[in-house]
Amino acid sequence: MSQLDQLPEKDPEELAEWRASLDGALQAVGPDRAGHLLRRLLEHARNAGIEMPHLLETPHVNTIPTAEEPEPPGDPELEARITAWNRWNAAAMVTRGNERGGLGGHMATYASAAWLYEVGFQHYFKGKEGADNGSGDQLYLQGHASPGIYARAFLEGRLSEAQLDRFRQESGGDGLPSYPHPRRLPWLWEFPTVSMGLGPISAIYQARFNNYLTNRGIKDTSASHVWAFLGDGEMDEPESTAALALAGREQLDNLTFVINCNLQRLDGPVRGNFKIVQELEAQFRAAGWNVIKSLWGSAWDPLLAADTDGALVRRLGAVPDGQFQTYAARDGAYIREHFFGTDPALSAMAAAYGDDELARIVGTSRAGHEPRKVHAAYRAALAHRGAPTVILVQTVKGWTLGPGFESRNANHQMKKLTGKQFRAMRDLLELPIPDSRLGDDLVPYAHPGPDSPEVRYLRERRAALGGPAPARRALPRPLPQPGAKAFDALKKGSGTQEIATTMAFVRLVKELMRDKETGKRWVPVVPDEARTFGMESLFPSAGIYSPLGQTYDPVDRDQLLYYKEAENGQILNEGITEAGSVASFTAAATAYATHGEPMIPFYIFYAMFGFQRTADQFWALADQLGRGFVIGATAGRTTMTGEGLQHADGHSQLLASANPACLPYDPAFAYEVAVIVCDGLRRMFGDDPAGQENLFYYLTVYNETRIQPPMPEGDGVEEGILKGLYRFREADSAPKDAPRLQLLASGTAIHWALGAQRLLADEWGVAANVWSAPSWTLLRREAMESEREGRTPYVSGALSGAPGPVVAVSDWMRAVPDQIRPWVAQDWLSLGTDGFGLSDNRDNARRYFGVDAESITVAVLRMLAARGEVKPETPHNAVRLYGLEG
Numbered sequence: 001m002s003q004l005d006q007l008p009e010k011d012p013e014e015l016a017e018w019r020a021s022l023d024g025a026l027q028a029v030g031p032d033r034a035g036h037l038l039r040r041l042l043e044h045a046r047n048a049g050i051e052m053p054h055l056l057e058t059p060h061v062n063t064i065p066t067a068e069e070p071e072p073p074g075d076p077e078l079e080a081r082i083t084a085w086n087r088w089n090a091a092a093m094v095t096r097g098n099e100r101g102g103l104g105g106h107m108a109t110y111a112s113a114a115w116l117y118e119v120g121f122q123h124y125f126k127g128k129e130g131a132d133n134g135s136g137d138q139l140y141l142q143g144h145a146s147p148g149i150y151a152r153a154f155l156e157g158r159l160s161e162a163q164l165d166r167f168r169q170e171s172g173g174d175g176l177p178s179y180p181h182p183r184r185l186p187w188l189w190e191f192p193t194v195s196m197g198l199g200p201i202s203a204i205y206q207a208r209f210n211n212y213l214t215n216r217g218i219k220d221t222s223a224s225h226v227w228a229f230l231g232d233g234e235m236d237e238p239e240s241t242a243a244l245a246l247a248g249r250e251q252l253d254n255l256t257f258v259i260n261c262n263l264q265r266l267d268g269p270v271r272g273n274f275k276i277v278q279e280l281e282a283q284f285r286a287a288g289w290n291v292i293k294s295l296w297g298s299a300w301d302p303l304l305a306a307d308t309d310g311a312l313v314r315r316l317g318a319v320p321d322g323q324f325q326t327y328a329a330r331d332g333a334y335i336r337e338h339f340f341g342t343d344p345a346l347s348a349m350a351a352a353y354g355d356d357e358l359a360r361i362v363g364t365s366r367a368g369h370e371p372r373k374v375h376a377a378y379r380a381a382l383a384h385r386g387a388p389t390v391i392l393v394q395t396v397k398g399w400t401l402g403p404g405f406e407s408r409n410a411n412h413q414m415k416k417l418t419g420k421q422f423r424a425m426r427d428l429l430e431l432p433i434p435d436s437r438l439g440d441d442l443v444p445y446a447h448p449g450p451d452s453p454e455v456r457y458l459r460e461r462r463a464a465l466g467g468p469a470p471a472r473r474a475l476p477r478p479l480p481q482p483g484a485k486a487f488d489a490l491k492k493g494s495g496t497q498e499i500a501t502t503m504a505f506v507r508l509v510k511e512l513m514r515d516k517e518t519g520k521r522w523v524p525v526v527p528d529e530a531r532t533f534g535m536e537s538l539f540p541s542a543g544i545y546s547p548l549g550q551t552y553d554p555v556d557r558d559q560l561l562y563y564k565e566a567e568n569g570q571i572l573n574e575g576i577t578e579a580g581s582v583a584s585f586t587a588a589a590t591a592y593a594t595h596g597e598p599m600i601p602f603y604i605f606y607a608m609f610g611f612q613r614t615a616d617q618f619w620a621l622a623d624q625l626g627r628g629f630v631i632g633a634t635a636g637r638t639t640m641t642g643e644g645l646q647h648a649d650g651h652s653q654l655l656a657s658a659n660p661a662c663l664p665y666d667p668a669f670a671y672e673v674a675v676i677v678c679d680g681l682r683r684m685f686g687d688d689p690a691g692q693e694n695l696f697y698y699l700t701v702y703n704e705t706r707i708q709p710p711m712p713e714g715d716g717v718e719e720g721i722l723k724g725l726y727r728f729r730e731a732d733s734a735p736k737d738a739p740r741l742q743l744l745a746s747g748t749a750i751h752w753a754l755g756a757q758r759l760l761a762d763e764w765g766v767a768a769n770v771w772s773a774p775s776w777t778l779l780r781r782e783a784m785e786s787e788r789e790g791r792t793p794y795v796s797g798a799l800s801g802a803p804g805p806v807v808a809v810s811d812w813m814r815a816v817p818d819q820i821r822p823w824v825a826q827d828w829l830s831l832g833t834d835g836f837g838l839s840d841n842r843d844n845a846r847r848y849f850g851v852d853a854e855s856i857t858v859a860v861l862r863m864l865a866a867r868g869e870v871k872p873e874t875p876h877n878a879v880r881l882y883g884l885e886g
Contacts, residue, residue, distance in 0.1 A: 032310050056282035060275065060317040062367060063293045066301050069376040073123055078457045079371065082155065083118045084429035085446060085454065087111060087400055089151035091425065092443045093164045095416035099442055103168040105178070105415060108398040108405060109231070110148030112262045112368065116229065116393060117141070117148060119374040121469060122461050124382070125227065128473045130466025132223035134596045138210075139470050140203045140228040142260065143179035143194025149470065150176055153188065154445070156458060158468060161445050182472055183623045183661075183694075190472040190594065192623040195616055197237025200257065201583045202620070203228035204243040206594070207255035207388070209587035212545055216568050218520070219597050225382065226255045232276045233265030239579050241283060246580065247388045248288025250547050255388040256381045257284075260368065261295075262397035263321045272322030277392050290387045294377040295394040297365030303349060311345040328396050329403070332359035368395035400428055419443070474593040474625070476689040479518050479600075481681060486511035490674035493710035501701040501748075502633045503534045504670035504708060508677060509602060513542060513570070518685075523588040523601040523628075524571045527581040532703075533604055533633050535571075536561045543569030578609050582617040589626030589696065598685055604631040607640060608649035611656055611698075622661035625694035627684040629677065635666075635700035636811030637833035638845035639748050648837020648845075649700075653816045656698045657777040664698045664777045666810065667721075668728075668750035671711035672774050673699065675721045702748045702811075704842065723782060723794050724775035729754065731767035739766045739869040741804035741860060742826070744817065746773045749810045752846065755853025760860060763881075764874065768860070769802065773817070776810075780819040793823045805829065805863055809851055829863055831856060847884075854882035 009015060026034045045052050087110075094105035110117075120139075128136040141149060150167065153159040159176070166175035170184060177184035179194035191206075193199035203226050210221040234240055247255060261277050263270055270276045281291050296304075296316075303312055319339065327335050332355025339362055340350035350358060367373040374393065381389035398405035402421045417425065422443050426433050437444050448454045462468055489511070490504055499507075513519045530536060543566035550565040572588075574581045581603055587594075588601035603610075610632050611618060618630075634640045637650030656664040663680075667673045680697040711717060712728065720726025728750065731740070745753035753770050760766035773779070783793035799806065805827035808817035814832035821828050833849040846852035850859070861875040879885060 032314065036310065054285055056285045057278050058281065058291075058293070059313050060278060060295065061293070061304065061313060062295055062373070063291070064373075064376045064380060066298060069372055070379060072119075072372050072375045074461065075457060076371065078454055079118060079122055081448075082122075082454050082458055083114050084431055085155055085448060086118070086148055086151040087114055087429060088425065088431055088433075088446050089154055089164070090147035091401065091417055091422070092445050093150060093167050094147050095422075096165060096442050097167050097169075098415040101169070102415075105147060105168060106144040107147065107401060107415070107417075109142060109144035109260075109262075110146075111401050111405070112395040112397045112399050113142065113145055113229065113260045114148060114399075115369055115371050115374050116258055116260060116395075117145070117152075119371050119378060120227065121152065122458075123375065123465075124225075124378050125469045126223070126225070126465050127462060127467030127469045128471055130223075132221075132466070133219070134473060134475070135210075135219070135221055135224045135594065136466055136469065136471075137224055138190065138203070138206050138226045138594060140191050140193050140199045140206075140226070140230075141180055141470060142199075142229045142231060142234075143192075143196075144231075145229070146177075146179050146194075149180075153468075155447065155455060156462070156468060157450060157455070158188070164445060180470075181623055182625055186472055186474065186625065188470060188472065190470055190624075192620045195620060196231070196234040197239035198617060198620050199228055200230055200234070200237075200240040201243050201579060202586060203257070204247045204252065204255065204388075205580060205583035206587045207252045208246065208250060209584065209591070210254060210595075211250070211252070211547055212572070213591070213595060213597065215545070215547060216520070216570065218599075219595055221595060222254075224254065224595075228255070228257050230257060230259045231265070232259055232261040232263065232280070233270045235259065235276075235280060236265075236270075242577065243580055243583070244284060244287035244289065251288075251386050252388045253385050256378075257289075257388070257390040259390060259392050260395055261392055262368075262395045263325050264397045269322040269325055271320070273320050275317070275321055277394065278317070280390070280392055284390045288387055290381070290384045290389040292377050292380055292389060292391045294367040294373050294391060297361075297367055297370050297373070299361040299365035303361065306349055309345060311343050312349065315339065315343065315346060328363045330359075330363070332356055335359060335362045364396050364399070366394045366396055366399075368393040369399055400425060417443070472593055473596070475596055476592055476692045477596070477598055478687045478689050478692075479521065479598055479681070479685040481687065482512055482515045482518060486515075487674040487678050490670040490708070491711040494670065494708035496707065498705035498707055499670065500703045500705045501667060501670060501673055501708075502631075502703050503705075504673050505604075505631060505633075505677075505699065505701050506534050508674060510538060512677075513538075518600065520570070521598065521600050522570070523585075523599050525581050525585045525588070525601055525603040526571065526573050527578050527605055527609070528573060528576045529604070529606045529633075530571070530573060532606060535604075538571060540564045542571050544571045544573045545569035578605060578613045579617065581605065582610075582614045582621065585628060585630070586617070586621045586624060586626050589621060589628040590624050592627065593625065599628075600681070600685065601628040602631055603628070604633050607632075607634050607643065607647040608652055611652040612649075615655055615659075618656075618659055618662065621696065622659055625661075626696055627692075627694065628696050629680060630662075630696060630698045632698065632700040634703045636702055636748055637837050638811055638842055638849060638851070639702045639704050641841050641845075642839050643837075644839035645836045648833075650812050650833040650835075650837065653700060653777070653810075653812045657780075657816070657819065661695045662698050663695055663775070664700075665775045666700045666746040666812070667774050668745065668747055668772050669711075670708040672721050672772070673701065675711075675718050676774070679722050700747060704748050706748075706751060720798070721772075721774050722778075724777075724779040725771055725773045725795055725798050727769055727798075728772040729757070729770045731757065731769050732761055734761065734765070734767035739804065739864050741766065741768050741864070742771060742799065742802045742806045743768045743856070743860075744771045744773045744806060744808040746776065746810045746812075746817070749851065752851055752853050752856055753809055756856035756860065759853055759857045764857070764861060764870070764878070766860065766864065766870070768804075773808070773810075776808075776817050776819045779823075783820065783823040795820050796823045796825065799824060799826065802826065804869075805867070807831065807856070807860055807863065809856055811851070827863065827867070829859060831859055854878075854884065858882065858884060
């Protein structure tokens, strides 16, 4: 049975004739030839305008025939010499660093990919000084190839020999980071890529955000192209392929992946028993990508031209990658026996070639080492419309580094060349470096001179393409600060209405998005939880971004808050993908540098699915100098009722504390949210461009509704909110000899502390001051900085002279408030929600973790009893009173 059998057949006899024709071909010429004929018919049908599905795999040969390759532009001889200098200096830089200090580094990746980069730099990669208002192309360069990028910058004159000699030596200043790190070298690197898998997904969402800027009328980015250079082994990372379908369905033809298929990962073959190129081709085609395979060098052309019965193509498709890696390291006799000797037709083909020729062709002739073929692939990629393109280009890892490096499993760990290997490399590359410079000392750098034909040509080509690349240009523009009205609404409190701090934030942003000056620059990023956060009111007003607009009638169209997709929509509703959401957020958070357009993104996520799932991406965001607001909604271990272990978040504040560029806040009240957001807009996007800071804010907000009080009057409240601690409510009047203490709380735990304050005063005669601690982490950072500078830490000064012990409580692990313990002079106790979460209502969950008002009260009484300030039996009495015996 066939799926098509359920459909009526208009002319069964006609169908039978076509089937008979195929049967005849199969009988006459065999299955291989018949299959070839069918593929050609499918190709012809598509060319004739018939909509036919693409085959997921094509034969294991180049997509672009040699006869259709355009003549390369420019001066091939000069470009070959430039590439040779770059190869030499990349290897020399890594070798010198390891001879002197064992600093590591990688040579084999760039050696295999040198032409992939050089063709792009000479003819395709647009710089930021061109006619597209400073955007240029966005280059996601493979991290392990960084020595080659540094070598090219050295040839251009952008780096000196002294800087090359400080590769991986950053502590003294003027050093070069190991990989693309914008935070360490912000004038050169634009995108951090070496955490493998993040480059691919980031590139996809960058290309998508480019279109977003254009469609919303912020900036025309249509001249920009996103290039992502990746390794075939890197494609195993889930993030590498997670967004392929997004790129396909949004037809991101401003995006090209170049996957260097050298068939090796760090330890061995990428697919020893299979074929990674064919696997990737099927994966990308299924996701709607245009696939260009650039596999074999021109030395294969005569063999393929002689392959009249398809034996060679079949053999190329059958040999597993692990065996092809071996061919690159073996001699011609081995290749003759093991590659050609499996078929009489292939043996006859090989008879016309000597062993050395077979070793050169089968072992090392790869398209990625021939600029003509690379150029043909790049040109075809840019000419394709309606889909993103992936170029699967085959190379030999370690190419030109000699037989001890090329195609060896261990070449990723090989960190230096010997003098003999450098001499062999010099001869292969035909570099004018005399033997007298290649003694037993450190291998020298080599440069043809600033006025040499190579350097003049290189600079001319870059000038024609819009300036140097890679390059990062951060020209921050100040954004007008919004008026006080939106913030004042939260500072006044909620009156008798109970609202959650999540809703308070959403209300604030909704008002800020109405601002005439900066409202359009807000970029809401949501992983399919907008309704959970009360954001559905933004659907019809701001619209949900879709490059197709809305081609259907939404089911709720007759409702006021209907689901509205629009080509110029402002909301990026990413679906259920936190990884995609952070990639979108990053593109928006760095638009001030990438495109010279400051955007104000906020990414709001559900429970622990932000930092816990995507901490690596937040680290990359910090490296990329991103700016914006990250909102951990439905936060806390006990606040989100019923969800349980996989949702209840009691540790994201701790995870966030490890990111130096992240300012983590756990606001207790709506007015604190207002103060923090206002401060963030000032620090990240303020009036003084020179004072704008490369950081991002993380606010954890809750879905528990409470009366929101007005902001307390008096000096120091806003300062205390921003620094992380201020006294919210003093104890009621109490006898002078009453036991006293300080209760510190953050987030929703402030309400438990206030409850404990009442119980302690009313039932046990204990006076407790309640402090709000919006940021334990910032208190800690300020304290460490103060110690280094010989100042009194803010937290120490704030609590100085405060009577009694200090008890800290939050809906987080105790390690979160314990960050400030070293700078609190008083006796200290922290209470928190350590351990796995559980499903229950809030009261029961808080009782379970020992953080409800009654549990806090008992903990305080035990501490006071140990200090001799209440009777020893008092804690036991409280336990019985509150039913805490269990």
